[in-house]
Amino acid sequence: MTIPEFQNTALEAIPGIASNVRGAFRTHKTKTLQWRQTQLRKLYWAMEDYQPQILDALKKDLHKSDFEALFTEIDWIKKDCLFMLDHLENFMKDDKLGSPYVPATHSFMKFRVQKDPVGTVLIIGPYNFPIQLTLAPLVGAISAGCTAVIKPSELTPACAMVMKELIESRLDTSAIAVVNGGIPETTALLNEKWDKIFFTGSAAVGTIVAKKAAETLTPVVLELGGKNPAFITKNANLALAAKRLLWGKTMNAGQICLSHNYILIDKDIVPTFITHLNQAYKDMFPNGAKASPDLGRIVNQRHFQRIKKMLDNTNGKIVMGGAMDESENYIEPTAVLVDSVDDSMMQEESFGPVFSIYPVNSLDEALNVANLVHRTPLSLFTFGSKAENKRILNEMTSGGATINDAFFHASLNTVPFGGVGDSGWGAYRGKASFDAFTHFRTVSETPSWAEKLIAIRYMPFDLSKLKL
């Protein structure tokens, strides 16, 4: 099966698409356990059946290796579906409330928290994990009983078209729709009324989405980026830190919101660390990174030029890599030794296989620099003693954190994932995906026979009867 040529959804069709999925929500069919389970099973099998096209599309769009594509995209979504299928019935159950939430004064009443779908949602995806980061929120929306429109990234057109075909051929298209396109199509979608918007992408576009959503008081989940620090102290295993951090910048060619932007390292161990870094590079790429079939490419010329500019503008010294080939959007995994927070390599999110190394005199200085560069990054990584790691986590916030590795805290699809402050609002994955699209509705029931028990609440009040 060949992948169809990318086609924008017609702008004039978008209000109708939004209206259809809203209508489907009002039929209440998506609220049943059976509808949700059926869609999840169908999505699971679609991932299985469309695997060749997805692999092909990821290769076309990002030069993504089959290893990464299977591991981080296809298998990820299949596992998401299976996790939800295993737990959905339980997640959907009302929470019946008793003590300590319901005090003795209210014990004659029934209180419960009902799990209602929020309604009709819009999911906007990014390009770097185009399948995972678009379909994983959809798994959450389906599980919660919502209807949804997904808008994949136009920067990965082959993936966008495969997702469209896969969803339209397998899922309930009255309730789940795909809109393809770029800014005009996304703007048209944002002009519609949604019950929730789930956005993954840059902080700049996240701001546009949040502003637009605010006009209609539409709640949003924002999964954004950030300038993530790694801390290395004298107590770290330097060879291991070098190998693991290099891994974090080679996967998906460093186009990962979670990967480190810069390393804060004790100045005395910088030369040894750089030696280990170059050794790790040689071990990973014995014939050079460019010849490796495993290393992806930068998604397009615009992003290639953006990363090139960071390297062109740096006042630092390249201590690993540095090569580029514009003809194939290739950027070699590159480390730059810098000495200023104003350096281009410290100021921007690299979102590519390049990172800076910033020597510091102490952990105090490292924490000061990190808090100055970005106070609320999406992630941080610590390579130090137990006490140092604990101190870093205590004195610097982040969406998530990994001790002694690159972004492994995000390697599970069953635990909450999200940013903090300006790296994101809200979380998903595992039960958090169900929760992200669920309204927790407290419901109480007052028995008719309880009039005497509640008589005190009626006017005229009698203060002497109030026992607080």
Ligand code: NAD
């Ligand atoms: P992006 O913000 O450029 O695009 C994301 C989506 O927004 C796309 O679907 C795009 O079509 C749409 N869009 C772009 N410009 C728009 C506009 N002006 N108005 C309305 N919609 C618009 O992001 P990207 O380049 O695809 O992804 C890279 C960014 O995403 C990085 O900053 C990265 O850190 C972040 N990211 C975050 C996570 C996370 O989970 N926190 C995951 C992946 C990527």
